[in-house]
Amino acid sequence: MTPQAASPVSLGTRYATELSELVVPWKAAEASDPRLLMLNEPLAAELGLDADHLRGEEGVRLLTGTAVPEGATPVAQAYAGHQFGGYSPRLGDGRALLLGELPDGRDLHLKGSGRTPFARGGDGLAAVGPMLREYLISEAMHALGVPTTRSLAVVATGNTVYRETPLPGAVLARVAASHLRVGTFQFARSTGDDEVLRRLADHAIARHHPHAADAENPYLELYASVVRDQARLVARWMLLGFIHGVMNTDNTTISGETIDYGPCAFMDAFDPATVFSSIDTGGRYAYANQPPVLQWNLARFAETLVPLVAPDQDEAVRLLTEVLGTFPELYQRAWTAGMRDKLGLPADTPDAQANELIEDLSRLLNATRPDYTGFFRALGAAADGDTAPVREHVGVLAEDWLTRWRALGPARGSMDRVNPLYIPRNHLVEEALDAATAGDMGPFTELLVVVTDPYTERPGRERYSRPAPPDAAPHVTYCGT
Numbered sequence: 001m002t003p004q005a006a007s008p009v010s011l012g013t014r015y016a017t018e019l020s021e022l023v024v025p026w027k028a029a030e031a032s033d034p035r036l037l038m039l040n041e042p043l044a045a046e047l048g049l050d051a052d053h054l055r056g057e058e059g060v061r062l063l064t065g066t067a068v069p070e071g072a073t074p075v076a077q078a079y080a081g082h083q084f085g086g087y088s089p090r091l092g093d094g095r096a097l098l099l100g101e102l103p104d105g106r107d108l109h110l111k112g113s114g115r116t117p118f119a120r121g122g123d124g125l126a127a128v129g130p131m132l133r134e135y136l137i138s139e140a141m142h143a144l145g146v147p148t149t150r151s152l153a154v155v156a157t158g159n160t161v162y163r164e165t166p167l168p169g170a171v172l173a174r175v176a177a178s179h180l181r182v183g184t185f186q187f188a189r190s191t192g193d194d195e196v197l198r199r200l201a202d203h204a205i206a207r208h209h210p211h212a213a214d215a216e217n218p219y220l221e222l223y224a225s226v227v228r229d230q231a232r233l234v235a236r237w238m239l240l241g242f243i244h245g246v247m248n249t250d251n252t253t254i255s256g257e258t259i260d261y262g263p264c265a266f267m268d269a270f271d272p273a274t275v276f277s278s279i280d281t282g283g284r285y286a287y288a289n290q291p292p293v294l295q296w297n298l299a300r301f302a303e304t305l306v307p308l309v310a311p312d313q314d315e316a317v318r319l320l321t322e323v324l325g326t327f328p329e330l331y332q333r334a335w336t337a338g339m340r341d342k343l344g345l346p347a348d349t350p351d352a353q354a355n356e357l358i359e360d361l362s363r364l365l366n367a368t369r370p371d372y373t374g375f376f377r378a379l380g381a382a383a384d385g386d387t388a389p390v391r392e393h394v395g396v397l398a399e400d401w402l403t404r405w406r407a408l409g410p411a412r413g414s415m416d417r418v419n420p421l422y423i424p425r426n427h428l429v430e431e432a433l434d435a436a437t438a439g440d441m442g443p444f445t446e447l448l449v450v451v452t453d454p455y456t457e458r459p460g461r462e463r464y465s466r467p468a469p470p471d472a473a474p475h476v477t478y479c480g481t
């Protein structure tokens with residue numbers, strides 16, 4: 001027997017074995033000419049993975065799923081989901097695989113790794129542009145302090161993907177607390193087997209909400225904990241002007257992380273009705289609709305937990321409804337706290353005064369529609385007495401508001417740590433992805449540097465903080481690209 005070199009990556013099979021009813025063991029498609037485009041070295045180090053190994057032939061084969069460590073069991077995960085309000089009983093990983101759990105308990109997952117039994121009509125593939133887009137935006141979100149899945153690598157496969165035009169194919173290697181979604185619970189519930197549902201809930205509690213195990217009613221506490229985490233998450237999105245774009249229940253996690261960066265984008269000029277996704281013609285997932293849509297998704301989650309929460313169905317519904325009813329206040333509290341930070345308000349500012357100022361600011365933003373990110377960053381300078389940049393955004397309408405705000409003694413230092421200077425602006429993202437698709441990774445790498453250090457001003461990088469030119473075409477995003 002020839003001795004085999006031990007793989008430096010070890011992948012657990014916890015989900016595949018504990019929830020075998022919810023997975024299909026599967027293999028990734030071959031990549032004809034794999035080439036590593038991006039490797040997230042800081043994340044690799046955090047995970048205890050050897051970057052040099054990942055860059056090598058065996059590492060790249062791992063990152064495309066074509067060679068996995070001994071004992072690993074790659075699986076396609078089953079889930080259901082409400083998409084734009086309509087229920088699909090069988091979605092699942094159509095073009096993705098869970099490779100397994102990393103030593104710290106997080107999932108290593110691939111996107112674009114070929115057709116699976118859940119592919120329906122899809123080709124199972126992904127193009128370089130959209131996978132780099134997820135890499136960039138998820139890493140920017142992480143740098144902005146938002147709970148999110150992370151991106152470990154993008155490998156160009158050498159295969160061609162056919163969309164409107166032939167495009168270079170790619171696989172994204174993603175790291176997430178888990179890939180449990182509201183849609184996973186919907187799928188488990190639809191099996192009619194409460195034992196599977198209970199095992200899924202126990203798995204979710206153990207991985208993400210361990211305190212719930214000690215609660216009087218662990219499954220009700222699981223629900224309350226997800227409601228809390230998701231309320232905080234969507235508040236973070238709103239404070240940053242982030243629009244997820246496809247808040248289907250299969251894209252709402254149980255861990256409270258942001259997942260699936262398809263048609264997402266950051267709002268440019270403030271407008272509550274902003275929608276970027278080409279298919280969201282009704283504006284279901286528009287900026288201002290995100291909190292109520294999330295609450296709707298959490299109601300779908302509650303429905304799945306009914307058999308676990310109480311033996312009497314009416315009692316279970318009553319208990320879950322009561323918890324769901326706390327969502328608006330939890331959201332409002334998280335958003336208001338974040339807005340107080342964005343305005344640099346001293347901690348002792350009375351709530352009534354802060355709330356009035358925030359409400360007046362909402363009216364001001366609605367009336368003037370400034371560049372959302374630029375406006376808040378400019379407020380930092382105004383806290384220091386230089387109101388010219390803010391006036392550039394909102395004109396004279398802000399005079400009275402600025403006077404009242406400044407009288408409260410806002411502190412610039414803390415504001416500049418919560419109001420980013422650099423976000424992945426749509427026109428810059430498009431420019432970087434077009435170049436990458438044509439083979440030039442330079443603009444992508446440059447943009448990644450600024451958006452992953454979003455609060456630090458960099459002389460010479462002014463174009464990265466400026467809004468799109470006024471004659472730029474409206475930004476349109478696409479799902480499942």
Ligand code: AMP
Pocket residue numbers: 091092093094095096115118119120121122123124125126246251260262479480481
């Ligand atoms: P998403 O919009 O990326 O959240 O995907 C929604 C569903 O469509 C998931 O079940 C995906 O696995 C599936 N899907 C998206 N694109 C493809 C594709 N090209 N091939 C197969 N399945 C896909």
Ligand code: MG
Pocket residue numbers: 250251260
């Ligand atoms: Mg999805």
